[in-house]
Amino acid sequence: MTEAERHAAFMARIERGEKIEASDWMPAEYRITLVKFMQMHALSEIMGALPEKEWVPRAPTLARKLSLMAKVQDEMGHGQLILRVAEDLAAPLGKTREDLVEELFTGVAKFHNVFHMPAPTWADCGIIGWLVDGAAVVSQAALLDSSYGPYARVLQRVCAEEGFHIQHGESICLALAEGTPAQRQMLQEALNRWWEALLLFFGPAETNSASATILLKYRFRTKTNEDLRQKFFTKYVPRIWSLGLTLPDPDFRWDEAQGRWIYTAPDWSKLKEIARNQGPLSQYRLGLRRMSYEQARWVREALLGKVVA
Amino acid sequence: MSEEKPLFNVYEVFVQKDHGSPHVWVGSVDAGSPDDALLMARENFLRRETAVSIWVVRQQDVHRTDYEDRDFFARESDKQYRMLSGYNKSNAEKWRKYKKSLLDLEKDFVKD
Numbered sequence: 474m475t476e477a478e479r480h481a482a483f484m485a486r487i488e489r490g491e492k493i494e495a496s497d498w499m500p501a502e503y504r505i506t507l508v509k510f511m512q513m514h515a516l517s518e519i520m521g522a523l524p525e526k527e528w529v530p531r532a533p534t535l536a537r538k539l540s541l542m543a544k545v546q547d548e549m550g551h552g553q554l555i556l557r558v559a560e561d562l563a564a565p566l567g568k569t570r571e572d573l574v575e576e577l578f579t580g581v582a583k584f585h586n587v588f589h590m591p592a593p594t595w596a597d598c599g600i601i602g603w604l605v606d607g608a609a610v611v612s613q614a615a616l617l618d619s620s621y622g623p624y625a626r627v628l629q630r631v632c633a634e635e636g637f638h639i640q641h642g643e644s645i646c647l648a649l650a651e652g653t654p655a656q657r658q659m660l661q662e663a664l665n666r667w668w669e670a671l672l673l674f675f676g677p678a679e680t681n682s683a684s685a686t687i688l689l690k691y692r693f694r695t696k697t698n699e700d701l702r703q704k705f706f707t708k709y710v711p712r713i714w715s716l717g718l719t720l721p722d723p724d725f726r727w728d729e730a731q732g733r734w735i736y737t738a739p740d741w742s743k744l745k746e747i748a749r750n751q752g753p754l755s756q757y758r759l760g761l762r763r764m765s766y767e768q769a770r771w772v773r774e775a776l777l778g779k780v781v782a
Numbered sequence: 783m784s785e786e787k788p789l790f791n792v793y794e795v796f797v798q799k800d801h802g803s804p805h806v807w808v809g810s811v812d813a814g815s816p817d818d819a820l821l822m823a824r825e826n827f828l829r830r831e832t833a834v835s836i837w838v839v840r841q842q843d844v845h846r847t848d849y850e851d852r853d854f855f856a857r858e859s860d861k862q863y864r865m866l867s868g869y870n871k872s873n874a875e876k877w878r879k880y881k882k883s884l885l886d887l888e889k890d891f892v893k894d
Contacts, residue, residue, distance in 0.1 A: 494849050496849070497849060543829070550829065553822075553826055554809060554826060557792070557809070557810055557812060560792075560812070561792075570789075570790070570812060626809075630808075630827075634830075637830075776813070776814040776815075777789075777790065777814055778788075779814035779815040779818065780788045780789070780790065780791060781815055781816070781840075
């Protein structure tokens with residue numbers, strides 16, 4: 474088969490809804506774009522554990538500490554599982570797991586914009602678990618039918634565990650919402666702080682970046698950023714209101730005629746700053762990650778010393 | 783790139799939930815040794831679920847069919863004759879004819 478015939482056969486498989494496996498022939502742009510996407514997802518799971526890890530020593534009760542530790546552990550576990558899948562696809566490109574992990578430090582690989590934000594109070598921990606993980610499940614559930622089989626399979630486990638994270642976050646937020654006026658205020662302030670980040674989470678409405686186009690073309694993803702953001706609003710905004718909380722956006726409303734939520738656009742330029750690792754806590758969190766990567770180097774070397782040839 | 787450095791091996795992981803169930807593939811882990819692979823498998827896949835056994839198998843030791851080899855899985859003929867669905871509908875139709883006498887028999891023999 475010529476290259477063009479192979480490509481046509483591959484597209485026909487995609488259009489039939491078939492799943493692609495690691496060992497299958499695939500166009501270079503599919504492989505490269507997927508490796509980049511999964512690498513970012515894996516690194517974001519790991520970086521996403523950091524804002525919450527900051528709260529493990531300060532959790533208000535032992536029960537909260539246990540539940541937060543379990544969540545942090547899950548996020549690191551998800552990072553491991555997704556890296557494993559990314560690694561298989563990256564091998565023919567001459568890239569190892571170490572390369573995928575270390576590209577975070579050189580800025581070649583990014584981590585999700587939402588994890589560049591500060592989490593100054595305990596209520597931030599609740600909002601992260603409930604709404605940031607809620608947003609993550611909305612976007613990941615949309616990938617469960619992804620054209621890349623190994624990723625779709627690993628996401629089943631990830632999404633199931635994220636379901637636990639949302640319950641954990643809801644539990645924190647419900648306790649604060651039913652608490653003292655000071656606790657309610659802390660919750661409202663955390664929501665105000667995270668609202669813009671939650672809008673930025675899904676990315677700009679116009680997804681015409683080269684990689685977004687490739688991901689849609691090959692049915693790695695099928696929903697646009699705006700589809701996902703609207704879905705998130707439909708699921709979570711009524712719940713936010715039902716707790717008596719308000720959104721820090723006076724123009725936010727459901728438009729019956731258009732059948733969609735109207736919201737004040739966030740400052741999209743912030744995404745560009747974050748992509749350059751110039752977000753509020755980008756450098757601080759990268760520093761933490763670098764430190765833990767270096768401190769655990771001896772462990773990796775000890776484990777590598779045992780490699781069975 | 784890191785050609786000269788040693789690399790972890792990939793181990794495929796199979797978990798058996800209870801003695802009545804088969805080992806089921808759940809994913810894979812990177813590890814230096816089989817012992818480490820078992821630990822990594824437990825930490826990655828059994829943080830909540832219980833299990834009675836884990837198998838780890840080096841990925842390179844797994845022999846596999848090729849996804850593109852459709853011929854290997856070809857079904858040339860109708861396999862209805864091997865299946866429940868090949869029989870139960872016509873059997874049920876026939877049994878319906880005997881329904882009344884069947885009920886009478888049950889009345890006579892089943893006393894509880």
